[in-house]
Amino acid sequence: MSNINYDYIEEYIRSVIPRKTDNLFKLRNFAIEHNVPIVEEETEEFIKFLISIKKPEKMLELGTAIGYSAISFTKSSDSIKNFTTIEIKNEMVEIARKNIEEEQLNSIIKVIEGDAAEVINELEDSFDIIFIDAAKGQYEKYFNLVLKNLNEDGIIICDNVLYKGMIANEELVNKRKKTIVKRLRNFLNKISKNKEYQSSIVPIGDGVLLVRRSN
Numbered sequence: 723m724s725n726i727n728y729d730y731i732e733e734y735i736r737s738v739i740p741r742k743t744d745n746l747f748k749l750r751n752f753a754i755e756h757n758v759p760i761v762e763e764e765t766e767e768f769i770k771f772l773i774s775i776k777k778p779e780k781m782l783e784l785g786t787a788i789g790y791s792a793i794s795f796t797k798s799s800d801s802i803k804n805f806t807t808i809e810i811k812n813e814m815v816e817i818a819r820k821n822i823e824e825e826q827l828n829s830i831i832k833v834i835e836g837d838a839a840e841v842i843n844e845l846e847d848s849f850d851i852i853f854i855d856a857a858k859g860q861y862e863k864y865f866n867l868v869l870k871n872l873n874e875d876g877i878i879i880c881d882n883v884l885y886k887g888m889i890a891n892e893e894l895v896n897k898r899k900k901t902i903v904k905r906l907r908n909f910l911n912k913i914s915k916n917k918e919y920q921s922s923i924v925p926i927g928d929g930v931l932l933v934r935r936s937n
């Protein structure tokens with residue numbers, strides 16, 4: 723239960739998404755079995771749709787986990803020539819690299835091991851789409867850091883911004899998550915009010931924020 727949409731809506735949307743027949747099916751099951759959080763199916767389809775419109779050549783992802791989203795997004799579009807993804811946990815980096823190699827996507831997907839904030843500081847490349855999916859309490863920091871790496875007409879996509887409904891409903895807030903919730907609310911408030919950016923919060927999956935520079 724996501725506490726964002728009704729269960730029957732989520733179940734319905736997932737039921738109409740064609741069942742994957744490739745390795746992604748196995749990778750999603752691996753993630754479920756090993757309790758690794760990966761992008762929700764409906765969010766995955768939504769972002770693939772954005773990719774098909776935007777046709778990015780270069781994408782950056784913060785938070786690789788087992789490499790599921792990196793593989794799914796890269797496979798979804800021939801436009802992607804370079805997909806850089808950053809992961810802090812060595813165990814995840816190793817699994818992701820193995821999965822990427824099995825898909826023969828090593829020449830496109832590059833996994834960088836390290837703390838996203840530190841790696842971005844050193845990163846000089848610029849990207850058409852930046853997908854923020856690492857530590858939720860750090861989203862504002864990540865956002866400010868990656869702006870220098872975002873192409874003029876690039877898009878930033880942040881996952882989990884409604885965080886199991888806690889962002890919109892105080893009654894759902896888990897005490898241990900208070901700081902993350904407070905930081906996410908602050909971030910959403912600031913971005914939504916900032917005229918330099920055009921943004922939209924989409925209540926799909928765990929909540930997706932889309933941001934681009936205003937024209």
Ligand SMILES: C[S@@+](CC[C@H](N)C(=O)[O-])C[C@H]1O[C@@H](n2cnc3c(N)ncnc32)[C@H](O)[C@@H]1O
Nearest residue numbers: 760761785787790791809810837838855856857
């Ligand atoms: C939700 S998972 C990423 C899922 C992946 N994008 C997918 O959909 O397949 C978040 C990942 O971010 C990583 N992470 C957390 N804090 C991080 C940090 N400071 N720098 C880099 N990665 C971090 C976690 O170890 C975890 O693997």
